[in-house]
Amino acid sequence: MATNPKPGLPLAKLRAENYISREFAQGENEHLWGKVWLVAGRVEELKEVGDFLTFNVANESIVVARSKDGLVAYHNVCPHRGRRLADGCGRSSQFRCKYHGWTFNLEGKNTQVLDRHDWEGALDDERLDLWPVRVDTWAGFIWICMDPDGESLAEYLETIPEYLDPFELEEMRFRWKVELHLPVNWKVALEAFMEGYHVAATHPQLIKVAGNDYTQSYAQGKHAHFGYWKDVQPLGTSSPRLAGNVYSDAREGVIEFFRQIEEDLNAIQTDRDFEAAKKIMDVLPPDVDAMTAMGTAIELGRQAAIEDGTNYPERLTFEALAKAGSDWHIFPNCVTLPYFDGALWYRARPDSLDPSNPDKCVFEIWSLKRYGPGKEPKIETRLITDPVNESVGLILDQDIANMTEVQAGMKSSKFAYARPNPVQEMEIINFHKTLERYVLGQSRG
Template sequence: MATQLKESGPLPRVAPENYLSREFARAENEHLWGKVWLIAGREEELKNVGDFLTFNVATESIVVARGKEGYVAYHNVCPHRGRRLADGCGRASQFRCKYHGWTFNLEGKNVQVQDRDDWDGALDDERLDLWPVRVDTWGGFVWINMDMEGESLAEYLEAIPEFLDPFELHEMRFRWKAELHLPVNWKVALEAFMEGYHVAATHPQLLTVAGNDYTQSFAQGKHAHFGYWKDVQPLGTSSPRLASNDQTDARAGVVEFFRQIEEDLNAIQTDRDFEAAKKIMDILPEGTDAMTAMVTAMELGREAALADGTQYPEKLTFEAMAKAGSDWHIFPNCVTLPYYDGAIWYRARPDSSDPENPDKCLFEVWSLKRYGPGKEPEVQTRVIKDPVNESLCLILDQDIANMAQVQAGMKSSKFKYARPNPVQEVELINFHRTLERYVLGQSRG
């Protein structure tokens, strides 16, 4: 059931130790990452038998592969001396340890021990196979869980499929991928995308075309979402925060909205949507209201997708989109903003090269898009190790610019706790309450 968490009594607070403490990071590694369902990758990365990828989080490494009977996942460690078996991604018919040659098939069975007779038969009573990891799929993503007991993925996702299945995320493919190495806690990075409260100050250029940017947010079990449900004002018009609406032509405001999202973010809406939106300047008369202009632009985007051989999500009605809202936090480490034609997906986790360091993380951004059959591009991950001097795109650069300042500012002797907005930042409040139950055994409240 959705809850807004705005309640009488003390307002919600978040302890800075959740971001800054090595002890808290160590407890996350022990009590969180091995107990939850995590996205390891996309199904499109594992198309054929033998395709594999590795997923590292905290001190653990998991190898996920396409086996003969479906997806399989194992702890990425040789039971002989502990060497990791696989790195990156690729295709293999078996996993062979490069240290001493022990070999395992795609079913995780040991098929080769070099000089096995040296053990004089004692190995027959030892565990030689790879340690399995639970694996499942939803939304076109491959999920893993290192805890062999506990809730299924369907149970873990709770209400998410009810809200997000109409978007047909499984029909989307990578448009681009970026991996950023950031000098901040993984939660600081993720939380930059868990509320819309920051838009007015961080992205002021959006206010001219974002309509009413005031958000409301609600918890959905361990997950949460926000949307623009109060005093809805059409996209393409200026925010009520501005003294005046500089867009005298609603058509131009709608086109400018699509331009900013395409050129300054390159995600959620698509290049196809932007090109289609431009046509409203020709087919709609001057003086057309903003809502008509936006709905027309969206319909033109649908027509363009169909012409490109891409099916549009039939169950994604205006009502279903309004119900879903704009942004979802999927506990613990993902955030998504979906649309008809595309989506942006964020994933954060500790830097596995230094997993107890609360000042380092790996942050990934995935732009997804619907493509016609065989039209999806070959996508390589762009790795950014110096985000201060290497631009990703305007909107994300603005978000990233806040992160290091937040991480540093929380170390001030005067910063005793964060004070999240009890209406617009429920994603963040619910996140920490749930996180603390995993890590500390109970929420700090």
């Protein structure tokens, strides 16, 4: 039997066509990707003059490089016959078209047209330089925007820096990177990480040690976040959904929490945190309460970070941590879960080889960690094209397993729209309201 929603919480209806319609995907390509700020990479990837990376989204390709004056970005296309100039990442003092040799320096200026005299001066009034793209940085990420007249990155991010700057994400470095090519819409992939409502059913092992798994979520302009703000329980204790605490010894519950996050996720908290947490068995008595056990584990992790040559961020107090919550959706295509010592970052986008196909996407997962000077590892992106047979880790495998079933289920003749939870899935509701304003000119409401 249908029930009325609580007062003030009207039923949100997210149309299936937002996920499965080729027309909607084409609308995103035309009206979304070229109008927003997008993460192209990390500043650490472009350390030296000449370092470059390419970022492809929908029908566009952008090359970002470090010139002698700082970061620059251009549309990755030769004005002669349209060939893309760069691919992947590397280091070069110039961009030379491999088709006919037209060449451009790091400032985007055309420096060579082979046999230019053949045009007999007809090229003199033509624009032969690369088309610039706006580029900026925040939190250690390189951001690009193809709209020359759009808002600044600071304006676009709205209140996000207020909440996330204390984490000092710019001080973190890649721990590992995974790129998955999935047969699902980019939003289906991203939304698997935009709410905590799924944890009890998808990750039942987590609710034994993750405290109260009930979340609340809030819109923050075009962005949104969720957290565990109601009836807070210490990590290391069991969810109220269970009959009682699985671990009678609070120390064991805390250590098991860190073990699961380290071994089954390998992100957010770090290997350093896990090793430090194990020490509470030696420094705390068996009858210690869970709050003290978790607080001690965090402090031991901070001490381990200092010994390793890095620091926990000074502004990230427990009050700032609580204010930020656990998870942020950064419109349109990124999600992050930050912590003292590390962070998890997701980026989703259409597959640029078939950008109007709503059943294909590229989904990237980045684990970040604070490292002492010179201790960060050299990272290669792990490419996964068969997620059924290639594991990312237990927790992420559980999330990925839902995606193809969701994409298939949305094509049912009986599925007209999704009905997201108005308390715990506001990130998704706000996402589609904002997305529809870009793609359709107005939210469907």
